[in-house]
Amino acid sequence: MTRPPVPRPAPPPEGLLVLDKPEGFSSAQATARVRACLGARKAGHSGTLDPQARGVLVCCLGRATRLASVLLTRPKTYEAVLTLGVATDTQDASGRPVAERPVPELSPRAVEEVFARFTGEILQTPPAYSALKHEGLPLYAHARRGRIIRKPPRPITVYSLRLLSLEPRGVHFEVRCSAGTYVRTLAADIGDALGCGGHLSALTRTECAGFRLEEACRLKDLEDRARRGEDLRPLIVPMAHALRGIPAVTVEEDLALRILRGGAIRRQDLAPGRAPEAGLLQVFDRQGELIALLEAAAMSPRLAYRGVFVAAAGRAR
Numbered sequence: 001m002t003r004p005p006v007p008r009p010a011p012p013p014e015g016l017l018v019l020d021k022p023e024g025f026s027s028a029q030a031t032a033r034v035r036a037c038l039g040a041r042k043a044g045h046s047g048t049l050d051p052q053a054r055g056v057l058v059c060c061l062g063r064a065t066r067l068a069s070v071l072l073t074r075p076k077t078y079e080a081v082l083t084l085g086v087a088t089d090t091q092d093a094s095g096r097p098v099a100e101r102p103v104p105e106l107s108p109r110a111v112e113e114v115f116a117r118f119t120g121e122i123l124q125t126p127p128a129y130s131a132l133k134h135e136g137l138p139l140y141a142h143a144r145r146g147r148i149i150r151k152p153p154r155p156i157t158v159y160s161l162r163l164l165s166l167e168p169r170g171v172h173f174e175v176r177c178s179a180g181t182y183v184r185t186l187a188a189d190i191g192d193a194l195g196c197g198g199h200l201s202a203l204t205r206t207e208c209a210g211f212r213l214e215e216a217c218r219l220k221d222l223e224d225r226a227r228r229g230e231d232l233r234p235l236i237v238p239m240a241h242a243l244r245g246i247p248a249v250t251v252e253e254d255l256a257l258r259i260l261r262g263g264a265i266r267r268q269d270l271a272p273g274r275a276p277e278a279g280l281l282q283v284f285d286r287q288g289e290l291i292a293l294l295e296a297a298a299m300s301p302r303l304a305y306r307g308v309f310v311a312a313a314g315r316a317r
Contacts, residue, residue, distance in 0.1 A: 041062060046058040
């Protein structure tokens with residue numbers, strides 16, 4: 001008697017889950033909840049969002065965790081509220097007030113003139129309450145013990161600052177900035193430049209790595225669907241669509257094999273003009289699978305490997 005075939009378990013999910021992280025959760029806590037809902041073996045995220053903030057947190061599942069370092073470097077967009085007149089030790093609403101000053105009457109033009117001073121490439125001093133390490137401990141751990149550590153200023157890029165609304169004691173604005181930017185520090189510095197100080201009282205990340213808030217899944221909805229046993233796979237962005245805005249090329253079978261084996265790749269191996277002058281390049285096989293991420297450097301004929309992800313045409317690596 002022939003036995004019926006034993007069904008194979010579904011493979012663990014791989015790809016991205018775009019989450020609308022709620023306030024009150026650290027990025028690590030939210031990512032752990034996503035991992036539990038989806039049964040992923042590995043999970044990471046593409047950039048920390050403060051517990052007091054909400055918005056886009058791109059969670060990487062399975063082999064897509066190897067894309068996290070690339071996603072982390074992409075620009076991000078936020079909507080923020082700067083409350084004027086009160087500075088706090090953490091530069092946000094979770095901190096202790098350390099200074100209060102009267103708020104002058106401000107016009108939109110005056111605020112926009114200050115915004116212009118903070119647009120472009122600037123230096124920013126990381127906040128004392130941050131996850132940056134000093135002597136093996138986060139700065140916030142030192143600060144909570146009464147030891148304030150000042151890190152040297154670092155270059156960041158503010159691509160745009162846009163005033164959304166102005167109230168007597170509040171500035172609602174949108175900022176698009178480079179990775180590594182502390183929006184609460186930016187808000188506090190703007191408050192100082194306006195002559196009254198201030199702190200960040202609300203923050204929403206509206207875009208990260210090309211994924212917008214409108215595309216994101218709420219954590220409660222995700223957990224409710226998981227509890228009901230619904231299929232969550234439609235929520236996962238496959239690796240082939242994970243790196244929005246990065247140039248891509250499709251290669252033939254022989255070149256795909258060479259890439260999977262880690263062989264040297266030169267610009268001339270690709271069709272003319274397909275390799276960027278500098279920057280990242282996605283490589284797909286003829287089946288439409290992302291097999292590698294390469295990086296071009298100006299004036300260099302060779303392309304460097306940033307990662308090899310899957311086998312082409314079902315072959316093992």
